[in-house]
Amino acid sequence: MKNNKLMLLLKGLILENPVLVLVLGTCPTLAMTNSVISALGMGVAATIVLICSNVVISALRKVIPDTVRIPCYIVIIAGFVTAVQLLMHAYLPSLYDMMGVYLALIVVNCIILGRAEMFASKNGVVDSAFDGLGMGLGFLLALLAMATVREVLGAATFAGYKIPFFNENGYYLPILTQAPGGFLVFGILIAIINKIGVNKGKEKRKQLAGCEGCPSAGICGKTACSETAELTANADQVSAPAGKEAEGGEA
Amino acid sequence: MEYLKQLTLILMAGVLVNNYVLQKFLGICPFLGVSKKFNQAFGMGIAVTFVMLVATAVTYPLYFYLLVPNKLEYLETILFILVIAALVQFVEIVLKKFIPALHAALGVYLPLITTNCAVLGVTLNNITDGYNFLESMISSLGVGIGFLLAMVLFAGVRSRIENCPAPECMKGLPVTLVAASIVSLAFLGFSGVFETLLA
Numbered sequence: 001m002k003n004n005k006l007m008l009l010l011k012g013l014i015l016e017n018p019v020l021v022l023v024l025g026t027c028p029t030l031a032m033t034n035s036v037i038s039a040l041g042m043g044v045a046a047t048i049v050l051i052c053s054n055v056v057i058s059a060l061r062k063v064i065p066d067t068v069r070i071p072c073y074i075v076i077i078a079g080f081v082t083a084v085q086l087l088m089h090a091y092l093p094s095l096y097d098m099m100g101v102y103l104a105l106i107v108v109n110c111i112i113l114g115r116a117e118m119f120a121s122k123n124g125v126v127d128s129a130f131d132g133l134g135m136g137l138g139f140l141l142a143l144l145a146m147a148t149v150r151e152v153l154g155a156a157t158f159a160g161y162k163i164p165f166f167n168e169n170g171y172y173l174p175i176l177t178q179a180p181g182g183f184l185v186f187g188i189l190i191a192i193i194n195k196i197g198v199n200k201g202k203e204k205r206k207q208l209a210g211c212e213g214c215p216s217a218g219i220c221g222k223t224a225c226s227e228t229a230e231l232t233a234n235a236d237q238v239s240a241p242a243g244k245e246a247e248g249g250e251a
Numbered sequence: 252m253e254y255l256k257q258l259t260l261i262l263m264a265g266v267l268v269n270n271y272v273l274q275k276f277l278g279i280c281p282f283l284g285v286s287k288k289f290n291q292a293f294g295m296g297i298a299v300t301f302v303m304l305v306a307t308a309v310t311y312p313l314y315f316y317l318l319v320p321n322k323l324e325y326l327e328t329i330l331f332i333l334v335i336a337a338l339v340q341f342v343e344i345v346l347k348k349f350i351p352a353l354h355a356a357l358g359v360y361l362p363l364i365t366t367n368c369a370v371l372g373v374t375l376n377n378i379t380d381g382y383n384f385l386e387s388m389i390s391s392l393g394v395g396i397g398f399l400l401a402m403v404l405f406a407g408v409r410s411r412i413e414n415c416p417a418p419e420c421m422k423g424l425p426v427t428l429v430a431a432s433i434v435s436l437a438f439l440g441f442s443g444v445f446e447t448l449l450a
Contacts, residue, residue: 023424027280031277070336071333071336078332078333085325101376101379105371107328108371109368179273179275179276179438180439182432183431183435184432191421192420
């Protein structure tokens, strides 16, 4: 039983990492990783919201009527986001200012709605809490990895502390902390993940990038929408050649 | 005249300098998901612009005539997302009933817009930036056009990427992101243009 819970945690952290494997929640990933501090703030805030909303949604899963479940989930999530916003405004005002509108935009983070739809609405409270924690930590980990690359190479600092030598001599690329650098680092990071282990993830991604994983599925009512079709097509494109290569490597 | 200049600046800032997709990272999911074909990208861009305008027209008065008098400003996130979700459904129903041709063209994209962070983002930003109603509408229009521009430009870039021989592990999403980075770099240049215009 305990093993099972551990698996739930690890699944979110590595195998089904929401950002790097499932490619969900790209907006905050790109926007909040220009410094380690803001990435940490975003990751922790999203994790708290994710755990709370998962617990509440899973506790209410038998009460919420199926037809209006998406609006219900949105209200629950928005409630927790507002709570986190108020707490952060009160106790961490500088971080609150740094995160700006992105803090409120946790509401429309696909990871949170996606987990509510895919996991919390079908599983028990404790399992959902662990799933939320695992996914949240996976999100945090991915954000920190990206932010570290961007801040260290882009500003020669780490969480605000200057890295000696590199910082003084101007050996850094400021463009990495700006918008283009976000796209670039994210692209390269996903390419690395593809290179390492997409062979394993192929089936999983196919099954997870389907309509079930799409937050709009409830409103949409179709079995395959253009967005998920594109996503699945992308996933296939990404994984097929890499898979071939891996086989080639073994041979 | 001075005011007109200010409005133009707000509009152009939304389109070019503060481009939501390429500079502020809002609305990345449709940007990456629906930008494969030019027609789809254009349809999505128009639908988003339309919803942004309607959403601003509704959320702005709600904020100032419902939330502010009752001192409930902190509820803006909950209220706005609900309004947007309801609005998208409503727009879809109205379009289906009265303008079926437009519904056939945009219908597919409408449900996806509910969870588009650019729409919620622009309504929230209009409030934080302290714009009045006209300025808010102009700013939403600018942001919408900026989104459309980014989608259409990127659809063009993407149709060329499809045929280029990328390294195996870069194929698909990674090479798309790298291309997005280069397009974003081009947009970064506009901020310099604006500084000279303002000076």
